[in-house]
Amino acid sequence: MDESRIHVMIDEVSLQNRIRQLADEINHDYQGKELAMICVLKGGVMFMTDLAKYIQIPMTMDFMSVSSYGNQQVSTGIVKIMKDLDNSIENQHVLIVEDIMDTGRTLQYLKNLLADRNPASVKICTLLDKPHTRVVPVKADYTGFVIDDKFVLGYGLDYEQHYRNLPYIAYVE
Ligand code: XMP
Numbered sequence: 001m002d003e004s005r006i007h008v009m010i011d012e013v014s015l016q017n018r019i020r021q022l023a024d025e026i027n028h029d030y031q032g033k034e035l036a037m038i039c040v041l042k043g044g045v046m047f048m049t050d051l052a053k054y055i056q057i058p059m060t061m062d063f064m065s066v067s068s069y070g071n072q073q074v075s076t077g078i079v080k081i082m083k084d085l086d087n088s089i090e091n092q093h094v095l096i097v098e099d100i101m102d103t104g105r106t107l108q109y110l111k112n113l114l115a116d117r118n119p120a121s122v123k124i125c126t127l128l129d130k131p132h133t134r135v136v137p138v139k140a141d142y143t144g145f146v147i148d149d150k151f152v153l154g155y156g157l158d159y160e161q162h163y164r165n166l167p168y169i170a171y172v173e
């Protein structure tokens, strides 16, 4: 991609400050409980690992991979499990950690799928939310930033598998 099209939307300091606040909320809400953090690969990986560093209650991590977009910038609505969880979530307090909620199809599908496995609870934590493009009525319990309907990359999010390593969120004009 022509890199002059890439602009910072949320800088590194703002990201880290907000993630710390989200962790504070989670620590408070899950007091006395154990948390099963589920990262949605690959986009959620930076967010999950940074968020986890601030979690102060007992917690486990597991990873799941679903495909929704392929290498296109538009949602197909097709959600396919590429990698399932390693461990059972029965009777556990599950927190799905995702990079971005767009149409909502991925998270609605995942939430229903995990809810069917008899967890104690299932909540969603998304770093970014694009509410203007939602097509299904799924809601996040924790949201880092509400953003406009722009294609974003960096901090786990990719453009054709690249730019996930950027420490900030950028948009493409
Ligand atoms: P849905 O539409 O199911 O989409 O809510 C969620 C998934 O779509 C990807 N997505 C993006 N990826 N920049 C990206 O790099 C974006 O602006 C963007 N919007 C959606 C993402 O993989 C997410 O898990």
Ligand code: MG
Pocket: 043, 069, 157, 158
């Ligand atoms: Mg992607």
